[in-house]
Amino acid sequence: MNEENRILFLRKELEKYSIEYYVYDNPSVSDQEYDRLMQELMTLEEKHPEMYDANSPSQRIIGQVLEGFEKVRHDSQMLSLGNVFNYEEIEEFVNRIQGSVKDVEFVVECKYDGLAMSLIYENGSFVRAVTRGDGLVGEDVSANIKTIQSIPMHIPERRHVEVRGEVYMPKKSFEELNERQKKNNQALFANPRNAAAGSIRQLDSGVCASRKLDAYWYYFQNAQDFGILTQQEALDRMRSLNFKVNPLYKVCKNTKEIWEFIQSIQEKRNDLPYEIDGMVIKLNSLSDQRTLGSTAKVPRYATAYKFPAERVQTRLLDIVITVGRTGKITPNAVLEPVRIAGTTVSAAQLHNEDMILSKDLRINDIVVVQKAGEIIPEVVSSVKERRDGSQVPYVYPTHCPVCGSRLVRLEGEAAHYCINQDCPARVVESMIHFASRDAMDIDTLGDKKIEQLHEFGFLNSIEDIYFLHEHREELLEKRGYQKKSVDKMLETIETSKKQPLALLLYGLGIRQVGKKAAAILANYFGSMDALMKADVDTLVSINDIGPITAQSIVEFFKDESNQKLIQTLKEQGLNMIQEKQEIKASRFTNKTVVLTGTLEHYTRNEAKEILENLGANVSGSVSKKTDYVIYGTAAGSKLTKAQNLGVATMSEEEFVEEVENAQSS
Template sequence: MSDPDLPDVPRDRAAARARHDQLAPVLRDARYRYYVLSDPPMTDAEFDLLWRELLALEEAHPTLATSTSPTAEVGAPVDSAFPPHRHLEPMLSLDNVFSREDLAAWRERAAGPLDDDPRWVCELKIDGVAISLTYVDGVLATAATRGDGVTGETVTQQVLTLDDVPYRLVGDDADIPSLVEVRGEIYYPLEAFEAMNAERVEAGEAAFANPRNAASGALRQKDPAVTATRPLSLWIHGMGALQLGGTAPDPEDPDAGEATPDPTDEALGSGPGAAAFATHAGFLDWCARVGLPVAAETLVTDDADEVWDFVDHWTTHRHEPTYEIDGVVVKVDDLAQRRQLGSTSRAPRWAIAYKMPPIEATTLLRDIEINTGRTGRVTPFAVVEPVTVSGVTITYATLHNEIQVHAKDVRIGDTVSVRRAGDVIPEVVGPVLSERPDDARTWHMPAECPSCGTPLVRPEGEAHHFCENVDCPNRILESLSHFGGRKALDIEGLGYKTAKLLLDEGLVADLADVFALDRRREDLLALEGWKEKSVDNLLAGIDRARAQPLDRLLVGLNIRHLGPTVAKLLARSFGDMSALATASVEDMAAIDGIGPVIAEAVASFFAIDRNRELVDKMRDLGMRMTAEEEATTSDVLDGLSIVVTGTLEGFSRTEAKDAIESRGGKATSSVSGRTSAVVVGDSPGSKADKARDLDVPILDEAQFVELLDSGTLPT
């Protein structure tokens, strides 16, 4: 089938060979930098396009498909810094398809030689680091990376630091083979990855480009203690060598692989645990039974249409899992049928990877500009040639701070990689150095705020520059928008557009003026496009906001480093605004969970006369200045970790989180074996399915309300 994205393949053999000679070293170098250095020189989409062109050249001119072509290789050579490990069964790569038509064509080819129609297993393609774990008599003997598919790097001690990796398999001896190689993917959970990158940016360190690179770098730390500080996780999705009984070979013996039975050998028809390995689905069930983590988002089906429905669903919902995915892997379930189909030198014929549209693309960096935010933080952002990533046109992308710009060596005029993953703000990953023009310009932070002309400062020990003018026009705009947001006072109708309109029309000049808008109802009605209902809704939202507790107001004041959790701690500790405003740095820093950096930021805020005047003005206009009543909080959920998914009738997502945390519980966004309960509302996502698979208690809204009162999980 022709590929419309590829250039025409030259008919002339000499021209085809010349192009092949161009592509081969580029792809070989890209694979080495991806697998070994964790520093890919191009996006996955760019690599895939060049790879498909190389395959097309070899298909049209078969003599180009030599044993030294990149298409005959798997992975990349190992790094000599780690002991080599020869896999008992090779770790092959997967061939890729990029369309429904090509996926259907592959299914027909796979089913063609088989006597019976195959059953299919569909799994999410985790964008992580391939790993092989060898268990001998149920005990982990070796963990190794893919390497070149035959020989990988031994990283056993590093892998043993992962909570998900069992040192010893659980279950009856009859259920544990003498030897088994299990294959999977080590990955960085997205929530942990984003938190780590935020901390690195805040500290002035270079952010990791993506979760896959971060996982690879963490796994290949020479000191396992460093790996242990990174919250890596594991999913198992395949099997290599297997021996059901007898004396297992030494996995470190260089000749062991020659004597090890194929995992689909006829011997699987008998012996301990044999029935579990007749199918891939059975193997996954066995993994879960003996303590190996298996992803819940897996489908086993006889229906070819359901295969595409699975692909289509997860392409649309690719950002719902707690880990990053870049495709769907479709496999033949029956192991005997797999043996019949066999493999090429680099990929099995019984499995294929459907690659989703990329979340990275390259484009031209036209300029770097800066924005002054609500706390005065000045953030550089890239102005790029518009490019479509994951169905969204990207024109701007964050660069975090000046240190990040220089650490990434991003220059105006560069071709850069832009990444967009889910709801995360698009960011510039880095430059494509091979395409850097001679006139590319290094960028430096300007001396003054572009919004108000105030000199910018970079406090000692901080990575960011700040505009310290509390009346900076752009700062006030950003502050006002945040003030009405859900995490602050939750004022319906007071979003960014409304905030800008109110400022432009002179109806407000600072945050406190919001509470005087009820005196300007006629002025609001005179605004273009505003009707009586919209004005009344805004004023009603403002009136409700007056009763919000102290912690919500503190968040709305846009104090540096102060988020909802810390605001609750301060509010509970001091009780009212006056006590907090006069508290010393030492008094605040003494509170468990509040360090000197946050304490200094809060004290500095209240040391500014203009800020104290603002708070007094709010008090005079009726804003509440006290914390929640102590009776409404407790520690009944202390030690419990709760996940909320779907829509609840009586709680917004923020209100549910607040209800959990105010009772001493932990509100988390991902489901694991350590989750205490999952609260399920209308239209839940995959978290509910994962909870069922992990036997985590599932609560409806009524049970959630009961839990908030009693702290006792239903039996």
């Protein structure tokens, strides 16, 4: 066998071994043998560059660096699913289907907490992988998808094939990734879904490969081209083509069978090696699916049952106090580590003294903990009946735990504050906030770096950041500070001087001035000087700036130390002006809008900024005064509340269309 034929043989064998291992969990060769053959293939391919094949097994581990992701229009829309939350809502869905279809059957499958994806094959070879995007247009992420070992690069079918499914990060991969992040002093990922989505959008596919993603496939887009009649047959056919299909599904005939199967999966949910956040219920007959069709938003033949928020019990070991940049005192629960919704939780914010008292939380209590929105750990209540006499009521501190100053509770507020401007905790937190991504975006100055530079004596105030270059030689003498990293840090500090005035205002940490208020102020006044001269009456006259915020702004700029800070930042060349941004008239102008669910076309902050530029007031909660609720995938209680209140709802696809119309007008 010559070397060219040996390359072709090795590629075929290695792909077969990968399918055995990653899809069927039934390897026929050892890891050592697989690695030996892979090394042989890579050596031969290096000798024969004319034999390059983008779908070779070797390309999965080499990776490449991309410049960006190409936009791709889907042949048919990738729809999102509506949600049901209890037995009655499932029964209502089933009854509605039975009113239109005879002899109905449903397939109930796991709903993965991952990233929706489409795979396309031609002539038996992988062509492209495209994210869901807005359902109509996604991004070509083929280079990163190739790094997922369970996805075949060749299939035993030469006709056009498109399958859809979910890319996810297994629990084990997630834990390993966060362990690496922790060792490297990098931010931890909140959950496997975020980690998977972030990995797929890496421009360096080598990074994606290191994250060890996986995928399940559950939808055969062009099944009718193959004479497939049911969803069950489609799953079987995809499996025969070597796609990884989850065996945890069941064909059911009525609500009772559906509910029993859902309960059985929910019981074993925590033992699964991947995260699921619900179950998908869909008609088995593909012809009946086509008959029922879809709305502009969701298919009529399928829905998703969302698991209720997972609640667990653990022990409250302690309550510790942290001091924020504004001096705000925050109590935090120290918990005996417990696993909830895919991650290990050992802490939760308790917000203020009133919350501790209202929930009657005591040290050594057994407490009920859940993840609000499946993300943020929350102490729900204490379990009083499990008290054994060892519990100790918590005494709220009267003095700052860092500087010892007496704490103050301001009128009309639930929080306590340390009002000592020189409190070390306030100093460090204010610099961390100033350098954060949402403010001046100095990404080389992370939390740990700022704390360390403060300990060295180089950073004792915000303005010190812009004098750090004077300590360059001293920094190079410190352990862990190399020339390349120090120069990059100083370069990003210099670049931050060009940030818009709105972000500088937000970074200054003025009490009551968040990102939205900072943007309004920068756009209204156009310069730092004009804002500094504003009085309370002028500020209150501005839409969305209330009297408390106005008073806080005036007091901030009256303070001599803050005036000196602004003057120093001016002298260091920071941008102090902002061109006024024209608000485009749209259907969102002067409307209150709520965003909910996972958006795939924009980040949440991007969507919020777009809406504000279109004249909307973006709120975090739904009420009768809400005009629109814009929802993405996995939308939950906010969408349900909007529907119950009769508030207008808008899918992400409709939102994208509105934005495009507004921007082109």
